[in-house]
Amino acid sequence: MQDMAQLPLFKDFDGYSPKYHFFKNSLLGQVHDSIPWDELVSCLPRELSGRGAPSWFGSKGMFALMFLKAYLNVSDRHLLERFNTDWSLQYFCGKVLAENEQIKDMTIMTRIRAYIETHCEWEKLQEILILHWKHDINNSHVLLMPACRRQGCHLL
Template sequence: MQNTLFSWDSYYSQKWYIFKNTELGRLHDCIDWDNLVELLPKKKTLRGAPSWLPPKGLFGMMFLKHYTGQSDQKLLDRFNTDWAMQLFCGVLLSDNE
């Protein structure tokens, strides 16, 4: 039996493998996400709603907005249905979210 780095039974790993072989996946690998995240100021207060995107996702959404040329609403609509965009931003919504 062949050893693999991840279980093929995992829903996330199958999508991640497909994502890595797309143009968006290759762009994702070219960006230094850790250095970008370090540029964000630390949140000092607990005011406001918590972000449902990780810090990487904030930069990912800004990049995708420019990359796709879509309006905010169209970008969110596509983000909710396109798991490649979700993986680019560091999240993966379940099918019914």
């Protein structure tokens, strides 16, 4: 008897898989779809490919990690451990790891925060989020900014 290839019940096509379908229909997928990613990405400078290793995340992935950190209320290390093993978090960030791939650099979150803090147009970001979620926000005339910056802590 010859070995016959087993046909998959669900076939991946154009990057669409059953896992992606499950993600899109989950609460996390709904949160993902409620965020104006293209507009947020415009708040950071265009990504330049330079010397060195390629970055793990583009602008969307960096913002997505910051949303996940706040949404899940976890430490940097715990977020990366979950990211390495949870395909729904990977779909949320737009970076699905290969089976033999994982992010080992535990300082990546610190570097992402520093990059966003330095390069993000904060007023534009606030305006985008307020306009996008205006019907869900009370007191949209109030501008909220982080109180702590890398240079030191400022009391409000």
